[in-house]
Amino acid sequence: MADQIAKGKAEPGCAKLDPILIADNVVRQFGGLTAVDVAHVEIPRGQITALIGPNGAGKTTFFNLLTGFDKPNSGSWTFNGKKLSGVASYKVARLGMVRTFQLTKALSLLTVMENMRLGYQNQKGENPLAAMFKSIWRKQESVVTETANELLTRFKLDAKKDDFAASLSGGQRKLLEMARALMTKPTMIMLDEPMAGVNPALTQSLLDHIKDLKKEGMTVLFVEHDMHMVRHISDWVIVMAEGKIVAEGPPKEVMKNPAVIDAYLGAHHDSDLGSNSKKGSK
């Protein structure tokens, strides 16, 4: 499996056969603390890559940097060959690299359907001059709504489509955010702790949704800090600790890596979660 993804040996910063994202020397410091210090990393195209590591390893910060929500002290990266370092977050999203947030940002003051509609790209009606004249954007709006309905049905949120997002449960909000991100038709979707706070009963369906994304040709990068949950769906695992990448490889190998086990002192790495997840997410 590894040789289908990596160019050589599976080690931190290894090159990939078909990388969609390549980052170099990304450093982010807060005062005296170095949150992120990644010398080199490549994310494989069309695969599900998990970015794991203990709390404070810098995973979310790294996400923020790559997607333009934070500025690094130094570093550069390209996405599909295009230089993305220093590009504003909204432009990054437009270019196909879309992210979700660790603390869900479901817009509670809007309905579920309105949340979804927001995700659609290149809407004529979003132009202030065109907004006045419904005839300009009416047709596109129905396409938007149809796309939204499909996704909502897929994520089993269609019954709630006219409710305010505030009325959804935590897990449903996670699903909404994922569905909304999919409305943008991303090339690469980056999920920041998609399982966090989710009812264990929903966890499996979330995992299935993520697998479906790969089937559709999307590249998935997701952050988690519980290794067992990712074991079953990820093709590749990148392990961060204290801002650096300490290991890379297919899930089974990474789990056996002593450096990784060290990073997770005290983690329950010997019990399996798999399909009957009784042990909670955190």
Place this chain on the structure above:
Amino acid sequence: MDQILANALGELITPMTAAYALAAIGLAMHFGFTGLLNFGQAAYMLVGAYAFAMATLAGLGLVPAILISFAASIVLSLILGIPTLRLRSDYLAIVTIAAAEILRFIVSTTGLNDVTGGPQGLSGFAREFYALNPFPAGEYGFWAWSMDEKGLWVRVVAWSLVILAALFVAKMIRSPWGRVIKGIREDEDAVRSLGKNVYSYKMQSLIIGGVLGTLAGIVFVLPRAVQPGNFGTGLTFFIWTILLLGGAATVLGPIIGSMIFWVLLSLTDGLLSAGVDSGIITFIQQDQIGGIRFMLVGLGLMLLVIFRPQGIFGNKKELYFNG
């Protein structure tokens, strides 16, 4: 008593009530729908009043004067927004209050008397407006709402503008553009993550709400003179109270809010005044009634925000207070 009631109810349709409603609709766009902290709506009104008056007095016609006011308003929005809209929301708050202050200072300084009328202001700029009056001379209306042909004309124009503004804003908010705006109000990062240029949308909202405020300024001064003293923070505070009273994220709210606000104020003034005159109220004098009015507004604002923050027409679910 009859007179007090008449005075109060007369406030329902006065041009000033309309002007405040217009300004509040502009502020609704800024704060209610977009979450922009504009603490200087008085500045936009001042720009409208002065640009209109100065242009008219310089010999320009009605329509060019209005267009110049709008242009000035857009320039103001750009000056305020370009440095601040990319930063935290409080920067806009700072800059809007500063703008209102600086502008008021500029137009009241005696050095610019020839241009802006200094502390005494400007008058005589509304002739062309009144020349367009189609209503023949005479008395119109009845009881609390009696007026002459000039008063009728001003009211018709003012309230038509209010209705048009309300319809316009309502349409914009219901559009995809409005959707982005409402998203920005709640969480800018979420909207950015969906590929929208948040800065640009905020600027658009600022401009639109600002133009409405400028229009309000013109309506405000049509029946009276342009005086710098009228554009202080008292004005901004009243507009905010009206907005919160009616419901900041609605278009009906600012309109009804303005009506209720002015009727209540007039009623209170009238009752207090009569009470003092007739000796029923002994612990205050006539010239203290203005102060009592403010006490009541202050108290009213507190109760409003504590017990009904969404105002009269606001939707509690869509509560814009997310601080």
Place this chain on the structure above:
Amino acid sequence: MNQLTVRALARPAKWISAGLMLLSIMFQGGAALAVAPEPTQDITSQYSIQGTIRQGAANPVKGAVISVVGEGFEGSATTNARGKWEISVPTRGTYTVTLDLSTLPEGAKLKPGFENVRMVTIDKVNTVVALFPLESIEDPNVKPTPTTNVLLSRIFAGLNFGILLAMAAIGLSLIYGTTGLSNFAHGEMVTIGALTMFTFNRVMGLDIIVSTLLATLIVTAFGYVQDAALWRPLRKKRIGITQMMIVSIGLSIFVRYFLQLVYGGETKVLSQGATWNIFGVLMPAVNVICAGIAIIALLGFAWFLTRTRIGKATRAVSDNAALAASTGIDVERIIRIVWVVAAALTGLSGVFIGLYFQASWDTGFSILLLLFAAVTLGGLGTAFGAAVGALIVGMFVELSTLVIPPDLKFAGALIVLILVLLFRPQGVLGRKQRIG
């Protein structure tokens, strides 16, 4: 601390800085804005003649009668408690304005060269002022301004003012730090300190030290009640800080106009007394003593904050209330203590400010702007930062009069604040956090 928590903490900043700006306007223009403009609804008459009759800046004349004749119209007006009068006239033209000398107070007289009858013309402008300047009855020795040592005197004035501001600013900052509330009604605690001091010391004739203690006690009680009756229930109700801020705006207006009702609109001068000569600068003895006591109070407070357990707990709550609570600190109790201490400091500040300037219903309100500026400049949520900020603001305000006209001095402080915020948004002592 992740980005989103930082943003949540930074949100209140917008309200504080918004606050100072709101108040900048309210202060500028002084009296005219204190009673907010009430544009008349009169469509038919927009012309008027007006003026002010007073014997010096702090001595308005009430009850003087002015009459106007002209253009077929006759009318008159009586000056109000602020010495102001206004007569609406029906049309443009020339009018004769007469001040009835018999209605002036005993011994009042016009300045040499001025008559009690004038002609005014209303032409392009709608409102014309008719001047009747009276001789001032104020003691010129109250405000000594030596022609030499101007710089030194400004520096002293700046330090003095800054120290007084510091006490109130610390109060504001403590309350903001522990509860997240940007308290727009903070100025009213200063005012109450000043006005009750006036009542005890001038009206009731009590000894100055006793009066100071009583006045401070009253403000302390007011602060305690304010938290107990208003803010604590609102906190329990989990009301947002935005809403709380607007509630405090309403409270500020309510209290201010209530005080105006009770004390009237005039400013009250609290004391004259001996002046001391310090390094060639003449200063009222009272001011020097107050500054001395203020410094002691500030040092005492600093000791409290750094050495006592409660003080440390207060800093912990200021920094992160949730975290502090999880270590067993009783947050509500700390907040109560904070309100009491803040009110005491602010009340004392009010007493001293009343002695330093004068006391009126909007004394506190007029410096609220500067207090917000001080807190923001120094770094939000840090009490020491507020003190430093207050000193800077006080110095700037007084020193700026060397180069700009005195009535612009508060505006100058404002511009500095804006610049600081643009380049160093965390203030002087604040920690650098992601604020974008």
